[in-house]
Amino acid sequence: xxxxxxxxxxxxxxxxxxxxxxxxxxxxxxxxxxxxxxxxxxxxxxxxxxxxxxxxxxxxxxxxxxxxxxxxxxxxxxxxxxxxxxxxxxxxxxxxxxxxxxxxxxxxxxxxx
Amino acid sequence: xxxxxxxxxxxxxxxxxxxxxxxxxxxxxxxxxxxxxxxxxxxxxxxxxxxxxxxxxxxxxxxxxxxxxxxxxxxxxxxxxxxxxxxxxxxxxxxxxxxxxxxxxxxxxxxxxxxx
Numbered sequence: 001x002x003x004x005x006x007x008x009x010x011x012x013x014x015x016x017x018x019x020x021x022x023x024x025x026x027x028x029x030x031x032x033x034x035x036x037x038x039x040x041x042x043x044x045x046x047x048x049x050x051x052x053x054x055x056x057x058x059x060x061x062x063x064x065x066x067x068x069x070x071x072x073x074x075x076x077x078x079x080x081x082x083x084x085x086x087x088x089x090x091x092x093x094x095x096x097x098x099x100x101x102x103x104x105x106x107x108x109x110x111x112x113x
Numbered sequence: 114x115x116x117x118x119x120x121x122x123x124x125x126x127x128x129x130x131x132x133x134x135x136x137x138x139x140x141x142x143x144x145x146x147x148x149x150x151x152x153x154x155x156x157x158x159x160x161x162x163x164x165x166x167x168x169x170x171x172x173x174x175x176x177x178x179x180x181x182x183x184x185x186x187x188x189x190x191x192x193x194x195x196x197x198x199x200x201x202x203x204x205x206x207x208x209x210x211x212x213x214x215x216x217x218x219x220x221x222x223x224x225x226x227x228x229x
Contacts, residue, residue, distance in 0.1 A: 034217045043117070043204050043220030044156070089156060091217070100146070100169065101218065105155030 003027045004092050006104035014112055019077040021107050023090030026071065032097035035064060035075050036089040038106070044089055048075070051096070080111045117221035119205050125227045131193040134224045137186055138207030146218060147180055147190050148204040156204070162188065195228045202226070 005024045013019045023033075031052035036044035050057040050064045050073065057064050063076045077084055090104040118137040126132050138145050146161040160170040162182045170180070177196070182188040192199055202225050206218035 036217070041222065043206070043222050045220070046217045049217065100158055100161060102158070103148075103156035 002104075003030075004090055004102050004104040006088075006090055006107050008107050009105070010108045010110070012110045012112060013080050015082055016079045019075075019080045019084065019109055019111065021075040021077075021088050021090075021109065023073050023075075023104055024071055025073075025092050027092070027094070027102075028071070029094040030092040030102075031095070032093045033064070033066060033073050034091045034093075034101070035062075036091060036103075038087045038089065047088070049097075077109075080109075082111045082113050085109055085111050117205055117207050117219055119203075119221035119224050121224060122222065123225045123227075125229065126195055128196055128228055129194045130228075131191065132195045132199075132226060132228075134190040134203050134205075134226070136188045136190070136205030136221060138188070138205070139219055140186065142207035142209050142219070143185070144208045144218075145182060145188050146206040146208075147188070148206065148220075150202045150204060150223070159190070192226075195226075197228045200227050 003026050034049040035047040037047045038044040048059050048062050048064050050066050055066050061077055066073045087106045087108045089106045091101040093099045093101050120135045144163050147159040149157050149159055157172055159172045160180045161168055165182045178192055180190045202223045204220050204223045206220040208218045
């Protein structure tokens with residue numbers, strides 16, 4: 001039973017355009033969400049997070065949106081750069097983030113020059 | 114800080130052999146996590162420790178898998194006997210709090226295990 005779902009295994013965009021990565025969750029107890037970025041042969045690294053008390057969090061080119069009623073979050077990257085090409089994992093946690101992280105399967109983003 | 118250090122980076126072993134993966138967490142971190150990444154299942158949490166004590170091992174696939182954390186600076190994940198379906202990338206991660214911080218967990222570079 002997958003509690004965090006990333007239904008698009010891959011996404012390809014042109015440099016300079018917007019990348020939108022989506023994530024759905026089923027557990028209503030989740031109240032803290034994170035995005036991780038992973039390059040080949042490296043471990044995942046933290047990118048951005050959002051608490052359920054917010055519906056948007058922005059950090060430079062990266063913005064995460066949270067729609068609690070739909071149990072959906074998305075990561076927007078504007079503008080996309082070739083260096084953003086990586087696998088992006090969505091993760092969720094309960095109890096304000098104190099519970100263990102549950103990850104999605106990841107979406108491979110390719111940004112074409 | 115050197116980050117979370119895992120060894121070996123790559124391991125190729127024959128079916129039936131014992132495999133031991135090692136992890137050194139970031140100094141001062143009190144929680145340690147072992148994850149397995151496969152194409153089919155993504156990142157799965159196998160087990161996590163808090164202050165060297167196993168808290169949740171519900172993700173350990175079967176009795177062939179065991180994990181230990183004898184002290185705050187070292188952990189092992191052992192598979193005995195290994196099987197081809199154990200082939201995956203195994204990640205270790207550590208964090209400062211019992212749960213996540215705003216920056217989540219810090220992951221090591223992983224061990225790519227191939228069982229032939």
